[in-house]
Amino acid sequence: AQTVTQSQPEMSVQEAETVTLSCTYDTSESDYYLFWYKQPPSRQMILVIRQEAYKQQNATENRFSVNFQKAAKSFSLKISDSQLGDAAMYFCAYRSALASGSRLTFGEGTQLTVNP
Amino acid sequence: ETGVTQTPRHLVMGMTNKKSLKCEQHLGHNAMYWYKQSAKKPLELMFVYSLEERVENNSVPSRFSPECPNSSHLFLHLHTLQPEDSALYLCASSQAQGSQGTDTQYFGPGTRLTVL
Numbered sequence: 001a002q003t004v005t006q007s008q009p010e011m012s013v014q015e016a017e018t019v020t021l022s023c024t025y026d027t028s029e030s031d032y033y034l035f036w037y038k039q040p041p042s043r044q045m046i047l048v049i050r051q052e053a054y055k056q057q058n059a060t061e062n063r064f065s066v067n068f069q070k071a072a073k074s075f076s077l078k079i080s081d082s083q084l085g086d087a088a089m090y091f092c093a094y095r096s097a098l099a100s101g102s103r104l105t106f107g108e109g110t111q112l113t114v115n116p
Numbered sequence: 117e118t119g120v121t122q123t124p125r126h127l128v129m130g131m132t133n134k135k136s137l138k139c140e141q142h143l144g145h146n147a148m149y150w151y152k153q154s155a156k157k158p159l160e161l162m163f164v165y166s167l168e169e170r171v172e173n174n175s176v177p178s179r180f181s182p183e184c185p186n187s188s189h190l191f192l193h194l195h196t197l198q199p200e201d202s203a204l205y206l207c208a209s210s211q212a213q214g215s216q217g218t219d220t221q222y223f224g225p226g227t228r229l230t231v232l
Contacts (some may be wrong), residue, residue, distance in 0.1 A: 004158075037222070041206060091159070093139035095219065103149075103161040103172065104208075104221055 002027045004094050006107035013082045014115050020067075021077045021110045023092030031097040034068065034075045035104070040088040048090070051075065053097070079112075089112045119143065120171045128230045136169050137192040139207030146192065147212045149221060150182060153204040156213035165190060166212050171227050182209040197231045 003026045013019035025034070036048040053058045053070050058066050062085075067076045077087055092107040120141045129135050141148060158184040164172035165184040179201075181193040190207055208221040 011211070015213075033219075037223075044225045045206060045208075047220060047222065065152065067131075069125055103164065104159075106159040108156075109156050 001030075002105045003092050004092055004105050004107040005067050005089075005097070006092055006110050008110045009108070010111045010113070011069060012113040012115060013079070013084055018080045019082055019112065021079075021092075021112065023075045023077070023107055025073050025075065025092070025094050025105075027073070027094065027096075029096055030099065033095045033097060034045070034066075035095070036064070036075075036092040037076045037106075038086075038088045039091065039092045039109075040085075043107075045091075048077060049077070049087055064075060073110050082114050082116060087112055120207060120209055120222055122205075122224035122227050124227060125225065126228045126230075128232065130196070130232050131197060131199070133197075134193070134195040136194065136231075137205055137207075137231075139190040139192075139209075139224055140223075141188055141190075141207075141209035141222075143209055143211070143222060145211045146187050147210045147219070148184060148187075148191050149150040149179075149208040149210075150190065151206040151208065153206055153226070155203075159206065162192075194229075199231050201228055202231045 005024045034051045034065045038046045038048050050060045065078045065081045089109045091109045093104045123138045147166040151159045153159045161174045163182040183191040204226045206226045207224040210219045210221045
């Protein structure tokens with residue numbers, strides 16, 4: 001079974017600074033997808049970024065980028081120029097590519113605080 | 117309406133009540149999911165429906181009964197719940213594209229359930 005670990009329960013960053021959230025996972029599969037979701041106080045789960053394991057290039061979405069290290073099974077999220085609206089719980093998630101409609105396995109989350 | 121909607125947003129029920137949670141997706145997706153989010157625990161997958169057939173049931177107690185009448189609607193029928201069932205229940209949908217689809221899941225805002 002796959003597992004996802006987020007070792008930082010809480011992180012904080014100054015506004016306009018850069019912060020990196022860590023995520024590691026365990027799998028025996030070679031083809032899979034990785035995601036970062038953001039859950040603000042409204043509790044709406046919002047997709048931030050996704051990465052296909054077969055792609056070597058790290059995914060980027062505006063101020064959000066990932067450092068995907070397949071051999072190390074590491075998938076960290078970097079938030080540049082942090083904004084107050086980035087404050088939220090961030091979840092790393094794994095999905096097998098073996099079958100569509102399959103489950104997302106989530107980490108326990110990292111609570112990000114952005115200080116003005 | 118756009119995206120994934122859930123009703124009600126908040127629900128308080130007694131242990132002997134029967135209630136239903138509703139999810140509707142407006143994204144043209146063909147797979148829908150129920151997740152449970154309890155305090156200080158990772159999101160747990162409960163059920164998966166793909167093309168209106170239940171393809172996964174993650175050892176959920178029978179007091180939770182899902183129903184997927186069509187690809188746009190998903191229900192979770194609740195009866196004789198326990199206080200430990202109090203949680204945020206999240207619905208998600210995705211477009212299953214076969215074994216190679218990215219199948220990104222998009223979430224609704226959730227229903228906050230309290231069982232007294």
